[in-house]
Amino acid sequence: MDGQPTADVVDQVKDIPIYRTSVERGHFPILEKPEIADGFPDNWMTPRLAAALAAGEAEFVLSTGTNHARMQIIRPPYFLLNSYYKLWSEHPDISATWEAGCQRVSLTTVLATEHVARVNAKKRGGEPEAVPPLDDRRLDARTLYLNLRLDPALWERDDVVRMLAEIRTAQQAHPRGWYHLDCSGYHLAHLVQKARAWGLWEDFPQPASIIHAYEYTPLNVRRHLREHFTCPVVDLFGSTELGYLYYSDRHGHYRPYLDEMSVELVPVAPGSRIHSLIVSSVRNPYMPLIRYRSGDCARTLDGSPDPEKISRFCGREKELLATPHGPVAQADLDDRIADASPRVFLHQLHVTAGEAVLHHTTFDGEPLDPRACAVLERELRGLTGLRSRIEHREHIPVGKSGKYAWLVQDR
Incomplete structure (x- = not known):
């Protein structure tokens, strides 16, 4: 399969400047990140997009840039959050916690917390506080961000006590004492370690479900989390610009979640069983990405380039x-x-x-x-x-x- 888009997808992107040559030639090459940035945003601008930006239905954001240069993109407000919520609501192991109205507490990078604080300060017409209070760390009615330090290994006892108290607030808001814990696996493992070391483990409210979704989570960290929590612990795979593409079940087996998407796998080198992800997605109507190299790598159960058989997301292509x-x-x-x-x-x-x-x-x-x-x-x-x-x-x-x-x- 050459990964070329279907006729209906071509029809959706034919007026976007970056794709005009591909439409004329009848062939879409792999789209690399530098091409997206070259001439941005004019290479994406259409009358529809200009109207959406003017109406606040589309916005400029930056990708996280944690493993590559930050890339400016255009997307609907809360695009990634809505992708997360949709997947959470449909996930076979944890959808019950969504339906039950659980609060979501997020334990990940301080950059994510600072982003939420900036968004809330902008809504008020002011600047974020140096140490954002709890209310300024609420992304919406359902999601609270916890972390206030860059390096989780340097959390002090007061940091852990505060975070456990904020988790307890979310837990107590639910009639059954349920809450959903969203995290970087590393950050949660650090919190577990520090709570145990300082005699605070009994104060750690047990979550009803856990998702780690922000970076590659090593096998030992996954094992460590499963040893300390009895609820389902699942992994999501996605990105700022694409939303979520795959999820694991509670046993670690990956399933595709390709709503308005398709995936190709291309060996990173001749003969290699490590594959680069090439994604076509019209999920974001304002910046559809056709045959886009996400920069992520995967392995399959049998080494074949079959995206239905992905068994492992194994890191970034630039970090091979x-x-x-x-x-x-x-x-x-x-x-x-x-x-x-x-x-x-x-x-x-x-x-x-x-x-x-x-x-x-x-x-x-x-x-x-x-x-x-x-x-x-x-x-x-x-x-x-x-x-x-x-x-x-x-x-x-x-x-x-x-x-x-x-x-x-x-x-």
């Missing part, structure tokens, strides 16, 4: 590590770490011309035993083709985006 055996993705390293020891929490691979050094923290703060280190060093050599070392760290700093980089290269 080139090795003598072909490209290596974030998930490839993660698999080997999870097999070697469930105690590894955070990890970051530092690669120079002749050496790969794996920095890692552990859930209990103690170094790995020699046997686990030996296993990891052997796996790392096989994966990278480089001399390898394992180094325990007490702290791996988060990036300025509020997310963790798995790979640091100096080659």
Whole structure:
């Protein structure tokens, strides 16, 4: 399948300047991010879009830019939130918590919290406070953002006490004591660790459902969350510009959620079983993306380019590590770490011309035993083709985006 759009999709995009040449030629090439930015927004402007912008039915926003350059896009207000709510309301494992009217508390990057505070301040015609109070961190009647610090590893006891109290407020608002916890898996794991360390675990209200949706969640972090929470824990995969495309069930198996979308898989290199996601979507009527390279990578159950068989989203294409055996993705390293020891929490691979050094923290703060280190060093050599070392760290700093980089290269 060449991924070319159907006639009805072509009809929807034929007046958009960026696609005119493709319509004339009868062939749509893969759309790269720089092409979207080149000449923006004129390359997207139509009378319909201009009218929508004037009426407030469309708005300019920036993608998160956590793993690539930030990209300006145009979309309906609350496009991503509505995509989230729709999927939550239809998810077979957790739709009951949507129908029950649960409050949603979101524990993710401080940048997300600051965005909500700015939106609310703009509505009031003012500037956001340096430390936004609870009411300024409400995205809508249903969603509250918790995090006020860049690095969750540096949360202090007062931060944890405050966040647990705000979670309890959301829980107590529901007649059955239910709430929905939306998170970065890393952030929630940090909160679990700190609540346990400071004797606050009994004060942690148990959620009725959990979604982690903001970045790749390592296998050990997923396992850690499932050990501490009895409710369904599911993963969503999507992006600012596309909305959500896939969801996992509570057992970790992915299902497509391609409303007004289609997906192609293209090997990232000849012979590789790592595939790049090429997405065609008219879900956003003001900026439909046709054969758009999202920058994400996936593996399938049988190595084939069948998007129905995706078994794993394995990181970003720009963060692939080139090795003598072909490209290596974030998930490839993660698999080997999870097999070697469930105690590894955070990890970051530092690669120079002749050496790969794996920095890692552990859930209990103690170094790995020699046997686990030996296993990891052997796996790392096989994966990278480089001399390898394992180094325990007490702290791996988060990036300025509020997310963790798995790979640091100096080659």
